Each structure stands twice: as C-alpha cells, then as structure tokens.
Amino acid sequence: MAPTRYAVVGTGGRAAFFYSAIVTDFKDTAELVAFCDTNQTRMDVANSRVQELGLSPLPTFRAVDFDRMIEETKPDTVIITTIDRVHHRYIIRAMELGCNVLSEKPMTVDEIKCQMILDAVKTTNRQLRVTFNYRYAPHNTKVREMLMDDVIGKITSVHFEWLLNTQHGADYFRRWHRDKRNSGGLLVHKSTHHFDLVNFWLGSHPQTVFAQGDLQFYGKENAEIRGETNFYSRAHGSPAAANDPFALHMEDHPQLKAMYLDAEHEDGYYRDQSVFGDGINIEDTMGVLVRYQSGAILTYSLVAYCPWEGFRVCFNGTKGRLEMDVLEQSYVNSGGDQSQEGAVAHTKITVHPMFAPPYEVAIMEGEGGHGGGDPVLLNDLFGTPASDRLHRAASHVDGAMSILTGIAANKAMRTGQVVQVKDLVQF
Ligand SMILES: NC(=O)c1ccc[n+]([C@@H]2O[C@H](COP(=O)([O-])OP(=O)(O)OC[C@H]3O[C@@H](n4cnc5c(N)ncnc54)[C@H](O)[C@@H]3O)[C@@H](O)[C@H]2O)c1
CATH class of the missing domain: 3.30.360.10 (Dihydrodipicolinate Reductase; domain 2)
Known part of the structure; x- marks a missing residue:
C-alpha cells in the first residue's frame, strides 16, 4: 500500500513531534509532503531538522497559500499544530478540500468554532482525529x-x-x-x-x-501587591530579567533562538514576555x-x-x-x-x-x-x-x-x- 501523505500546518514547537516521527520511524507507512505556516523562518527551521534526519527539504507554503499547497502536494491528511485560535479554520478547509485531519488539542477554543467543526465533519464526511497523548x-x-x-x-x-x-x-x-x-x-x-x-x-x-x-x-497587579517593583516587558535585552527565575532567556537555547528569537522580525511573536506584565x-x-x-x-x-x-x-x-x-x-x-x-x-x-x-x-x-x-x-x-x-x-x-x-x-x-x-x- 502506498504511504499516507501528510502536510503539517503550524511549524512551531509541537510540529517536530509529528514530522520527526514520520520521516524516521514511520517512513514505510507515512510520507511528509509539505509545511505551511505564517512564518517562513520557522518553516526553514523545520526543514533544517528534516535535512538533519536525512531528507531533502520540503516545499513550504505561507498560510495564505494553504489551498494551493493541498492542490500541488496532494496530502491525504493534514496535521494541525498551529496556535489554537486557528485550528478550526484549517480543520474545516482541509476537510472541504477532501483531506482527513489530525488536530492537536484543544480541537478549538469556543462553542461557535466547535459547532462549525462538527457541521463540517458531517457535510464533508472526512475523518478528524484529536491527538490525546x-x-x-x-x-x-x-x-x-x-x-x-x-x-x-x-x-x-x-x-x-x-x-x-x-x-x-x-x-x-x-x-x-x-x-x-x-x-x-x-x-x-x-x-x-x-x-x-x-x-x-x-x-x-x-x-x-x-x-x-x-x-x-x-500578572503585574498581583506582583505589585506582593511588593515587586522590578518590571520588564520581555526577557531578551532586559537587564531587569537577569535575576528573574521566571524569565526565559532564548539566546541561551539554540532551538528557542532559531525558532522564535530569529523569527520574530516576521510576525512580532515574542516568546519571552514577562509573566508579571499587563495584558x-x-x-x-x-x-x-x-x-x-x-x-x-x-x-x-x-x-x-x-x-x-x-x-x-x-x-x-x-x-x-x-x-x-x-x-x-x-x-x-x-x-x-x-x-x-x-x-x-x-x-x-x-x-x-x-x-x-x-x-x-x-x-x-x-x-x-x-x-x-x-x-x-x-x-x-x-x-x-x-x-x-x-x-x-x-x-x-x-x-x-x-x-x-x-x-x-x-x-x-x-x-x-x-x-x-x-x-x-x-x-
Ligand atoms: N499534546 C501535547 O502535549 C502538546 C504539547 C505542546 C503543544 N501542543 C499543541 O500544539 C499546538 C502548537 O503549540 P506550540 O507549542 O507548537 O506553539 P508554537 O507557538 O511553538 O507554534 C505555533 C505555530 O503556529 C503558527 N501560526 C500562528 N498563526 C498561524 C496561522 N494563522 N496559520 C498558520 N500557522 C500559524 C506560528 O507561526 C507557529 O509556528 C497548540 O495547539 C498546542 O495546544 C500540544
């Protein structure tokens, strides 16, 4: 039987769990065909990982070109590892375009989007699985x-x-x-x-x-109530973060640096915000x-x-x-x-x-x-x-x-x- 073809949407931290397994332990039964994300740098990081595992780089598609990706690379199943808020968009569109779907948890974030997904499963008759590890x-x-x-x-x-x-x-x-x-x-x-x-x-x-x-x-208000006076908005470049045990120092972790710090110029996704900030x-x-x-x-x-x-x-x-x-x-x-x-x-x-x-x-x-x-x-x-x-x-x-x-x-x-x-x- 021909291997099942998979495309991955959302190439952040979680995606590697799936695509690394497909290209190594499951290469006889599964084939990786494309990456899709809003961020090119993160897709390139995913491709370097795939190359380290011995494969040629895969075609990458910006999120706006999702339909074109399905048309050109013909996946049987789309794996969704984007931020939760957009899971429903890809679940529904992938099924409308004839694909089955593996979605990361949570399937979606509210009842309106949940209803849209349930309706789409019925109308498209495609299979949707949620990966509860x-x-x-x-x-x-x-x-x-x-x-x-x-x-x-x-x-x-x-x-x-x-x-x-x-x-x-x-x-x-x-x-x-x-x-x-x-x-x-x-x-x-x-x-x-x-x-x-x-x-x-x-x-x-x-x-x-x-x-x-x-x-x-x-949150800032809770920290203020406890007497904290030393605040910063993000760890990178903030002297105030140096001694904060809650700070994430991306420059100290090559993976975090490549995937987020070096990618933030594209979309303003700051991975290291202070947990004692507002908002x-x-x-x-x-x-x-x-x-x-x-x-x-x-x-x-x-x-x-x-x-x-x-x-x-x-x-x-x-x-x-x-x-x-x-x-x-x-x-x-x-x-x-x-x-x-x-x-x-x-x-x-x-x-x-x-x-x-x-x-x-x-x-x-x-x-x-x-x-x-x-x-x-x-x-x-x-x-x-x-x-x-x-x-x-x-x-x-x-x-x-x-x-x-x-x-x-x-x-x-x-x-x-x-x-x-x-x-x-x-x-
Ligand atoms: N089952 C588990 O144990 C487990 C563990 C970690 C994460 N997750 C799930 O995996 C998903 C991803 O989490 P993560 O930690 O990898 O996050 P992440 O921030 O590292 O990655 C999210 C990716 O989605 C991309 N993205 C954002 N908006 C997009 C859009 N509109 N279209 C396409 N791509 C878009 C981002 O650019 C980023 O590359 C989440 O749904 C999370 O709940 C599950």
Whole structure:
C-alpha cells in the first residue's frame, strides 16, 4: 500500500513531534509532503531538522497559500499544530478540500468554532482525529483498564487536582496562550487533556458544569501587591530579567533562538514576555465541579504556579477507592529534549477495596514522552496499530467533549451560572 501523505500546518514547537516521527520511524507507512505556516523562518527551521534526519527539504507554503499547497502536494491528511485560535479554520478547509485531519488539542477554543467543526465533519464526511497523548501513558491506560474491569465498582465521584509548576506553568503566561482568544484559557488549552482523561476513564460525558477561576499569581497587579517593583516587558535585552527565575532567556537555547528569537522580525511573536506584565487575561487558579451523564461527580482543580508538576486523582466507587499520584518532569516546549515532555519521575496507583487491605498496582512505564505513551500514540497515528479494547484513538466527538467542559467552565465563570453542556453545541 502506498504511504499516507501528510502536510503539517503550524511549524512551531509541537510540529517536530509529528514530522520527526514520520520521516524516521514511520517512513514505510507515512510520507511528509509539505509545511505551511505564517512564518517562513520557522518553516526553514523545520526543514533544517528534516535535512538533519536525512531528507531533502520540503516545499513550504505561507498560510495564505494553504489551498494551493493541498492542490500541488496532494496530502491525504493534514496535521494541525498551529496556535489554537486557528485550528478550526484549517480543520474545516482541509476537510472541504477532501483531506482527513489530525488536530492537536484543544480541537478549538469556543462553542461557535466547535459547532462549525462538527457541521463540517458531517457535510464533508472526512475523518478528524484529536491527538490525546495522555490516554496512551501507561499509568493512565492502566486506570482505564481497571475501571473498565470493575475493580472498584460503579464510579460515584472523582477528585482530580493538576499542578503546573513555575517552569512549565509559567510558559503559558509568556506567549500567545495568555490571551484567552488564542487558547480559550487553561481550562480549555490545558484541561482538555485532563477532561478527556476523565471522559476516557469513566466512559462517560459531561452534563453540567460550574467553575470559579482567577488570576492570583501571575500578572503585574498581583506582583505589585506582593511588593515587586522590578518590571520588564520581555526577557531578551532586559537587564531587569537577569535575576528573574521566571524569565526565559532564548539566546541561551539554540532551538528557542532559531525558532522564535530569529523569527520574530516576521510576525512580532515574542516568546519571552514577562509573566508579571499587563495584558494577561487567562486564569492561573481554577476550580471546576462537573456532573457526568453516568451520575459521577468530578471536583477538579488546576493551579499554574506550583513547586512541583503532576497530578493526583482519586476515584470513589461502590466497591472501593482508587488513588493515583503522578510526579512529572518539567519541560518547556522547544527548549529541550521533546522525549522529556510529560516524562514521569514517579507514579503510584493504590487500590483500597471496601473490606480488604489496600494494595499497590504495578505500572510498566515505557521509553519516550508522557511515560512512554508518545511512541504508542505515534504508532497508532502513523504505523500499523493493533486493535485496542480501550479505544484510545480519539475522534472529533472525543475532541469536542474534552473541550466542552472547559468551554462550559469559561461560561460559568463569566455568568456565575451552572452550564448545561447540551446547550453549547448540537452533535
Ligand atoms: N499534546 C501535547 O502535549 C502538546 C504539547 C505542546 C503543544 N501542543 C499543541 O500544539 C499546538 C502548537 O503549540 P506550540 O507549542 O507548537 O506553539 P508554537 O507557538 O511553538 O507554534 C505555533 C505555530 O503556529 C503558527 N501560526 C500562528 N498563526 C498561524 C496561522 N494563522 N496559520 C498558520 N500557522 C500559524 C506560528 O507561526 C507557529 O509556528 C497548540 O495547539 C498546542 O495546544 C500540544
């Protein structure tokens, strides 16, 4: 069978995860045919990486020439790794032009764009997958398996707290994510992973959502209240940034320098803004209460300035309780070894049966990012996957369901009201 042809739109930090895999481990089943971005310098960086991996440079197309790229290079599937705000434009146009789509999370950032995508899937009859790598991490897969196998009975409630630390968490406040229009805020951009996991673990979908959230740590006003007087707008060229542990010094990282500092003359994308500047309109401290169709109740918290990174999740069921603690290693996108993204430093799963002593469950973590989940995801996307009783491959419905909790949470924060997920979009 001829290899599947892929074009990549959005050639920033995340794109390399996909195109590097296609041109190396999956070259028998997948072929990379083009790059597309608004920024030529970043496309050129992607091409140097491809050349380092032994391929000839690929044709590059500016975003305005997306249609021409599809016509000339004839991809079967378009991989979308742009900023979140424009995912829907490329998802819809690629499907209209006859391609299937692999979209990075979040599928999109609000309910209007989500509806446009759902409608386009129907009218074009093309396939849209969202690449939820966390599902494939061995510890997350193990929990799904145990809940499916009724180890603690019917799940009645879930308590889930996710901690982003002062390195990785801060990164969302340095660049485009800090504007809610670009990312939907962290309850969409980041929590899409977590709400997808809950949907996947429970085999259910969210029904009603209430949320509270605030900017309590990052931002100029919060720093001023704590007595800070030393401010700057971006790290590059700012003496005030020299001793700021939150500053990102791009000139010290060849990859960050090539991809962002040397590219900013084209589009004014500043990757190293101060997290204590003005103009941040996303939350850094969030709490969400969700009722699922299955009846389960979720209490969820996300804080973006913690001393460690990882998560704790507890499931209460009719036969007992399951607890999982995961300590992750921190990673700044494009600032280091991508296989370290979401790498796991420590994981523990404990089952407390209702009338028997607790026991720990062994987990086989693998090599590669997200506890060994990334290579499994890549094989699922580009290789020859085996059939999967856990159904880890995520469809556009999973993509939508994972963002609708965060979109509903944003609405609840705006209005102070409980939000019914069914009122947001029609499937
Ligand atoms: N699953 C994961 O673990 C994971 C990790 C990191 C990022 N991501 C996702 O990947 C996507 C990209 O994130 P990133 O960290 O690589 O960001 P990035 O800023 O490094 O890259 C984004 C790219 O999009 C390009 N772009 C912006 N507007 C565009 C437009 N209108 N048309 C075409 N290209 C445009 C930018 O020039 C840039 O090259 C995001 O959706 C993010 O949520 C997922």
